[in-house]
Amino acid sequence: MLNSNEWLTSLPDPKGKLKEVQVRGRKSLPNIDSPSKKNEIWRLTNLDRLKAIFDLPIAFKGSESEENRAEYWPDSPEPVFRISLDPNEDSIESIKLPEGIRLLNNNEIEQILGHVVNRCECNNNWLVTINKASSYHLLALKIQGRSIPPLEIIMPSYRGRLSSTRVLIILEENTELDLLQVFLGTNNSAHSNITEIHLDQEAKLNHGVIADGDGSSSLMGQILVEQKTRSEYYLTNVLKGLFLGRLEPYVVQSDGKAKTSLRGLQISNKLEQIGTYSNIRFDGPEGDLDQLQKAVATDSSHCVFNGQIIVPRHAQRTNASQLSRNLLLSSRARIDTKPELAIVADDVRCTHGATVSQLQDEELFYMRSRGISIKESMQMLLKGYCEDVLSSLPLKAKRWFEIDQLITSSKEST
Amino acid sequence: MIISDSKLILEIKNLHARIEDKPILKGVNLQVKEGEIHALMGRNGSGKSTLAKILAGHPSYKITEGQITFQDKNLLTLEPEERARMGIFLGFQYPVEIPGVSNLEFLRVATNTRRSARQQEELDTFEFEDFVHSKLEVVQMDPVFLERSINEGFSGGEKKRNEILQMALLEPIISILDETDSGLDIDALRIVASGVNQLSSPQTATLLITHYQRLLNEITPDFVHVMADGEIQRTGGSELALELEKSGYEWIDRAVKVGESE
Numbered sequence: 001m002l003n004s005n006e007w008l009t010s011l012p013d014p015k016g017k018l019k020e021v022q023v024r025g026r027k028s029l030p031n032i033d034s035p036s037k038k039n040e041i042w043r044l045t046n047l048d049r050l051k052a053i054f055d056l057p058i059a060f061k062g063s064e065s066e067e068n069r070a071e072y073w074p075d076s077p078e079p080v081f082r083i084s085l086d087p088n089e090d091s092i093e094s095i096k097l098p099e100g101i102r103l104l105n106n107n108e109i110e111q112i113l114g115h116v117v118n119r120c121e122c123n124n125n126w127l128v129t130i131n132k133a134s135s136y137h138l139l140a141l142k143i144q145g146r147s148i149p150p151l152e153i154i155m156p157s158y159r160g161r162l163s164s165t166r167v168l169i170i171l172e173e174n175t176e177l178d179l180l181q182v183f184l185g186t187n188n189s190a191h192s193n194i195t196e197i198h199l200d201q202e203a204k205l206n207h208g209v210i211a212d213g214d215g216s217s218s219l220m221g222q223i224l225v226e227q228k229t230r231s232e233y234y235l236t237n238v239l240k241g242l243f244l245g246r247l248e249p250y251v252v253q254s255d256g257k258a259k260t261s262l263r264g265l266q267i268s269n270k271l272e273q274i275g276t277y278s279n280i281r282f283d284g285p286e287g288d289l290d291q292l293q294k295a296v297a298t299d300s301s302h303c304v305f306n307g308q309i310i311v312p313r314h315a316q317r318t319n320a321s322q323l324s325r326n327l328l329l330s331s332r333a334r335i336d337t338k339p340e341l342a343i344v345a346d347d348v349r350c351t352h353g354a355t356v357s358q359l360q361d362e363e364l365f366y367m368r369s370r371g372i373s374i375k376e377s378m379q380m381l382l383k384g385y386c387e388d389v390l391s392s393l394p395l396k397a398k399r400w401f402e403i404d405q406l407i408t409s410s411k412e413s414t
Numbered sequence: 415m416i417i418s419d420s421k422l423i424l425e426i427k428n429l430h431a432r433i434e435d436k437p438i439l440k441g442v443n444l445q446v447k448e449g450e451i452h453a454l455m456g457r458n459g460s461g462k463s464t465l466a467k468i469l470a471g472h473p474s475y476k477i478t479e480g481q482i483t484f485q486d487k488n489l490l491t492l493e494p495e496e497r498a499r500m501g502i503f504l505g506f507q508y509p510v511e512i513p514g515v516s517n518l519e520f521l522r523v524a525t526n527t528r529r530s531a532r533q534q535e536e537l538d539t540f541e542f543e544d545f546v547h548s549k550l551e552v553v554q555m556d557p558v559f560l561e562r563s564i565n566e567g568f569s570g571g572e573k574k575r576n577e578i579l580q581m582a583l584l585e586p587i588i589s590i591l592d593e594t595d596s597g598l599d600i601d602a603l604r605i606v607a608s609g610v611n612q613l614s615s616p617q618t619a620t621l622l623i624t625h626y627q628r629l630l631n632e633i634t635p636d637f638v639h640v641m642a643d644g645e646i647q648r649t650g651g652s653e654l655a656l657e658l659e660k661s662g663y664e665w666i667d668r669a670v671k672v673g674e675s676e
Contacts, residue, residue: 361473366510366564369470370524370580371498371531384514384563414639 002051004029004063008133012058016110016136018166023134023145032126044304044336046273049244053190053218058134059158076152079181082155085137085165087293092139101173104168107236109140113168116196120224120250120279127220127248131192134164143177150178150395157217165266167195168353171203172232178394180208185217185241193221199258200232206234213241215270220244221282225251227258229284235260236392237276238269240401245274254285256315262291268301269334275304282315289320294389296382297326297333304336309320311350318345324354327385415614415635423470423619427479430644431468436463440644441480444589451615453630453655454623456641457663462623463507465641466592467617469621470504485587498524499531501587505577505594507618507623512564513630517576520564525583527617533603549582553609570597571606577610589613590621607632627659642666 008029014022035042035050076082081098104112122128139153157163171177183191191211199205211219219242227233239245251260262401266274280289295303303326312316326336339352359381367377390398431439440595446452457464468475469482471494472606483491491498512520515601525545537545550557553575565573565585574594581589591610595603610633614620622633630638638654639646640663647652647666658666 098626241530360510362510363512365470365472365494366506366512367520367524368494369504369506370520371495371496371527372502372523373527374493376523377495380515380520381512384512387514 002034002054004034007054010057011134012060017138018135020110021113021132022134022136025129025134026285029133029336030368032124032129035126035326041306044302045246045275045345046244049273052128053162053192053220053244056160056162056188056190058136059161059163060136062120062171072150073154077396080152080395081159082154083139084156085139085167086088086156087382088412091340096151097141100142100148101143101151104140104142104170108142109138112170112198113138113140114197116198116224116226117194119226119252120252120281122222122224122250125222125248127192127246128194128212128222130220131164131166131194131222134162134192135164135166135194138161139166140168142172142173146174146176147381148175148177150180152180152182152395155183155191155193156182157191158185159187159189162190162192166190166193169219170198171200171205173200174202175200176204176342178206180210180333180393180395180397181210181402182218183209183221185213185219187213187214188216190218190232192372193219195221195223197225197233199225199227199233201228202230203228204232204287206394207236208395208397208399209235209237209247210391210393210400211237211242211247212238213245213273215241216243218242218244221247223247223250224248227251227253227260229255229257231312231405232259233261234392236263236394237388238267238390238393238397238401239274239276240263241269242272242274245272246277247275248277248279250279252283253287254283254387256282256318257286259288260290262289262293263306263389265295265386266303266305267386268298268303270299270301273302275306277304277306277308279308279310280320281310281312282310282320284320285315286317287315287319288388289318289322291320292320292389293324293337294386295320295324295326295335295337296329296385297335298329300330300332302334302336306338306340306351308340309342309350309352311341311345311348313344316345316347318348318350320350324352324355327382328356328358346350415449415451417449417546417616418586419448420450420667422447423485425483426465427481427483429465429468429482430478431464431475432478433475437478438475438644442646444639444646446619448619448620449616450637451620451622451633452633453460453635454640454641454646455655455658456624458668459550460550460641461644462591462641465496466621466623469497469590470502485504496526498584499528501528501585503581503584503586503589505574505581505589505591505597507592509565509573509577510521511566511568513566515564517562517564518543518546518560520579521560521583524580528584543580546583551581552582553578554605554611565606571599572603574598574602574606575609578606578613581586582609586618588619588621590623592623593625594622595624595626603628604632627655629653640666649668
């Protein structure tokens, strides 16, 4: 497995806005257990691939990113405001932000950065610590108002390099925002990212996350969210084309009475391995969660879902539902799904369910009986299956990826 | 309508079929010509729906003996989609709900596939919208159902109307309607039956599978067949359906037993 000390010595010297964070991360990393098959949360992960990611050099200014040049990106629908977290671009400080959005200053960053990591109890998370030790690029925004233009944050990838980035977004009271975060992935590149989000009272965030790689790229990402009362957080994430993909959404409703909706879709092909490890904690009463996690696995790929929901004694009248629905389209593919509900409060309503199936023969026959070929029928059924997650993405996000070519070994499922 | 010298569309000869190890059809013989309406009646489990699904090419059934010819072609070598493109339409007894797949998109793709097979020009999105709206009147269907997922949240009657709408769009040569009347109230039954009557022509044929005379009050069959134990036991005119309505299936059962003892 990854030798922490060896990896730390390979990193460039601490510098920039995140210098202190890097120093602290590097100090604590050797004290944190490295991923191991003995550890439940790493048991299903291909650790050789994980090691390969951290063998990559860190991306810096001058790193090759031809494939990710802005001219290749789809146009944004107006009035979306786009920010690219690219070290080759001019400094983020020089961007003229729309009214209601401002960059946090150094003092604020020092005070606030890491607060949500603490609230989500992720300080000993190995991936979080790896990111702390290595991230040089930070986008920290404070947002206030109800007429904020939608925001698109692009995370470019760099050929053969690990892009280690950090995002901090504070939504002040009564603020509403549509946010789309796009992780690009080509040519053996990888992302390590922590996105910290704080939703103040009655704030509302519709958050889309897309990672659409070329099959050789990887993503290790944490989305860490703290919600105050009467806030609403809607996360829709789509992961595909990742050699190794791991997204860890952590949400804590710190005083209860908030609403959380998580909709995830992971699509794995060939030899890809993609996993979502969610953790939702209700630290107050009357919280609400609606979670739908879907997966489609073809060829010899592997999808994993681990969904933790924690309802302590003081989180009475929590209303939570979690559903994991999975399509296994090849006899060589594998899907592991595991709901993990820890409920101590006694006056709650928590439901969960998990299914793993193939495409339904009767649905397929119905479409074929109307003259539609088996391949086209399967594609329509698959698109339909994905649609109830995709339709929740903000900012017409489907322009960023193509799901028509999902099927590589279509006949197998029949 | 029976037309003298009309062409034979469908011919089933000595058809035997099974699902897994269970024989269902045990020697079905049937001829359907252009312009004709045939009614196929029989108890539950007699093999009616199996015959319908086999005609449409359902992959779960294995043909062990016999043949089916459609317009002089061997149907048994063709995939379900090839049969549909040639003009075979199955109206399902229980149309499946397919969440996420737009009904309108499904209808458009199916219609264009059939049009393409008939060397007709495919319709673009706008042309198809006009076309489908003109056909909605046949079954008095609310356009709102086009915007939904296929059959999702449709009532029993709406599902059956959606089936007849597909029949109207695909303009099949033979329509096999499997218990289209089941789950319909009287008004819905009349609307669906009226749709079937409007779509009948001297060049097409219909095979109605039903339990009840009430559908046959609305669609008058030229021939009535009674199935029992995987075979067509009796064939007659519309009076045979009236006889069944009056006497039930017991006399058919007795006839089957006599046949077996002989």
